[in-house]
Amino acid sequence: MxxxxxxxxxxxxxxxxxxxxxxxxxxxxxxxxxxxxxxxxxxxxxxxxxxxxxxxxxxxxxxxxxxxxxxxxxxxxxxxxxxxxxxxxxxxxxxxxxxxxxxxxxxxxxxxxxxxxxxxxxxxxxxxxxxxxxxxxxxxxxxxxxxxxxxxxxxxxxxxxxxxxxxxxxxxxxxxxxxxxxxxxxxxxxxxxxxxxxxxAEKGIDWLRLHARGRPGHGSMVHDDNAVTALAEAVARVGRHRFPLVITPTVRTFLEQVCDLLGIEFDPDHPEAAIGKLGPIANIVGATVRNTANPTRLAAGYKDNVIPGRASATIDCRSLPGQSELLLRQLREVVGPDIEIEYAQRQPAxxxxxxxxxxxxxxxxxxxxxxxxxxxxxxxxxxxxxxxxxxxxxxxxxxxxxxxxxxxxxxxxxxxxxxxxxxxxxxxxxxxxxxxxxxx
CATH class of the missing domain: 3.40.630.10 (Zn peptidases)
Structure with missing residues (x-):
């Protein structure tokens, strides 16, 4: 040089x-x-x-x-x-x-x-x-x-x-x-x-909107078809869900080299044990061993005493290379069949x-x-x-x-x-x- x-x-x-x-x-x-x-x-x-x-x-x-x-x-x-x-x-x-x-x-x-x-x-x-x-x-x-x-x-x-x-x-x-x-x-x-x-490498962007529909009504009455309730339950399931572990070639190379230098055993079936010892970069690396989905926004209703007929949420999904379609199928299983899913933005990894x-x-x-x-x-x-x-x-x-x-x-x-x-x-x-x- x-x-x-x-x-x-x-x-x-x-x-x-x-x-x-x-x-x-x-x-x-x-x-x-x-x-x-x-x-x-x-x-x-x-x-x-x-x-x-x-x-x-x-x-x-x-x-x-x-x-x-x-x-x-x-x-x-x-x-x-x-x-x-x-x-x-x-x-x-x-x-x-x-x-x-x-x-x-x-x-x-x-x-x-x-x-x-x-x-x-x-x-x-x-x-x-x-x-x-x-x-x-x-x-x-x-x-x-x-x-x-x-x-x-x-x-x-x-x-x-x-x-x-x-x-x-x-x-x-x-x-x-x-x-x-x-x-x-x-x-x-x-x-x-x-x-x-x-x-x-960087993960793909799969920003989604979830929509729940129900029967509008008066907020003072017993109501078993509430869009807000249905959406909230689906969003909670998404927020708590952990997608399956996937170690891509880039992430494997990184973890193998880092673990070797730190004297940490690298177990590809349980990489979080090693990732947890990476200090300030653990948050970044930990998000690259699986697809992720995080609820970020909620929208519903127009008056305190009116049960709305529609409720929506934004989910920030990030897919591993080649897994955008798989992530969508996985998310569908989590939210259930009655929740509508649409893309707000989609960019490949x-x-x-x-x-x-x-x-x-x-x-x-x-x-x-x-x-x-x-x-x-x-x-x-x-x-x-x-x-x-x-x-x-x-x-x-x-x-x-x-x-x-x-x-x-x-x-x-x-x-x-x-x-x-x-x-x-x-x-x-x-x-x-x-x-x-x-x-x-």
Whole structure:
């Protein structure tokens, strides 16, 4: 691997860029009418690129729902381009629950705080910092880089990545591989050994609506055909249900390697025993050994003393690769025949192998900055914009490098309160990303 000088301007600048982005409220409520700030953030990114001579294309899928794409020519135009993508929207945050204002971008205790600090304005800032440094110093990547900063990832990407893939495919022309969230972060095994989890798979999105129907009536009377009762019973069954254990190749590889390093026996028939010893990443890994379904919303009725004729619930289902249809059949058995099921959103799982030159470049870049780094593949329990880009035949990885403090519960920060990113981790990420993109 080429060992360039540490890009000091980029590592200095990344904190300021990330702070600027955190101060732009890009809350995505899932409803265009109440979402905010994506256009402002996209224009900020476009301005930062324009300052160093990079032209960007802004595309708006609906008023304010803006994504941005820019292309940086590489030294070998005959190679497939690398897509580097990050989203600009964030989930809502209730300021009353936070130690700092969620859109303050406050620096405190060695962390940069704010909604989006790790999901994923940190990576957006890393990319901008590296690109700006390269444009200033004349560095060219070995292959074309296509930068995509998207809207709407937090609601499934219909107005962002999927809009680009479906309606502006020309902007992604020639891309064969991609990196984005959530991967490249560290998990400390010992003082001298850190696993860096590279996302090679993520579960599918199967967001469902359950509907129960009954006979409307007066709330004061005895009523044995109540839609709310029927729905509540079905939702309770879903919430308590555990789907059968399934160990996919990606998860098996991860667990075997981690258990070997931790000196834990790996029993494929009872993986939870090992997963329970993984500390802050147990929640993510534990959700990748089976299909999952979690009730998230309820809706029924229009007056306190009227029994409604219909009640509905939203179920957030996540399917393992190739198991979307199976999950639906399993859920049907749980809720029973009288409950209607409809899809609110459906996106297939993503999975690729942990091999090839791009994976080698990831590992080399990590080890150059952290001799104790050991990259391992893993499956993300959630979803990312990779689902949109995979439709175009692009091989997708989660690689947004961060070296984390051993005691930081990283997974709890995603969509959680007091979201924050370590400043040293941000700077580490810039150095790793710089090395990786020079050699990808």
């Amino acid at each position: 080429t060992s360039p000088p540490v890009p000091a301007p980029a590592t200095d600048e990344v904190v300021g860029i990330c702070r600027d982005l955190l101060r732009i409220d890009t809350t995505n409520t899932g409803d265009t009418a109440s979402s905010a700030g994506e256009r402002v953030a996209a224009e900020y990114v476009a301005g930062k690129l324009a300052e160093v001579g990079v032209a960007a294309e802004l595309r708006e899928s609906a008023p304010g729902r803006t994504s941005l794409v820019a292309r940086i020519p590489g030294t070998d135009p005959g190679r497939g381009a690398l897509l580097v993508h990050g989203h600009l929207d964030v989930v809502p945050a209730d300021a009353s629950e936070w130690s700092v204002h969620p859109f303050s971008g406050e620096l405190r205790d060695g962390y940069l705080w704010g909604r989006g600090a790790i999901d994923m304005k940190d990576f957006d800032a890393m990319v901008l910092a590296v690109v700006r440094e390269w444009q200033t110093t004349g560095v060219r990547p070995p292959r074309d880089l296509v930068l995509a900063f998207t809207a709407d990832e937090e609601a499934g990407g219909e107005y962002g990545a999927h809009f680009l893939a479906d309606h502006h495919r020309d902007l992604l022309d020639g891309c064969t591989e991609a990196i984005g969230e959530v991967g490249g972060f560290s998990y400390s095994v010992t003082e001298d050994l850190r696993l860096y989890l590279i996302e090679t 993503v999975e690729t192998s942990f091999d090839g030159a791009l994976v080698d470049a990831m590992g080399a870049a990590l080890r150059a900055e952290d001799p104790g780094a050991r990259p391992v593949p893993y499956m993300l329990s959630g979803g990312t914009d990779a689902k949109a880009f995979q439709k175009l035949g692009i091989r997708c990885f989660g690689f947004a490098p961060l070296r984390l403090p051993a005691d930081l519960n990283f997974s709890a920060l995603f969509h959680g309160i007091d979201e924050r990113v370590p400043v040293d981790g941000l700077k580490f990420g810039v150095r790793v990303l710089d090395r990786f993109l020079r050699n990808c």
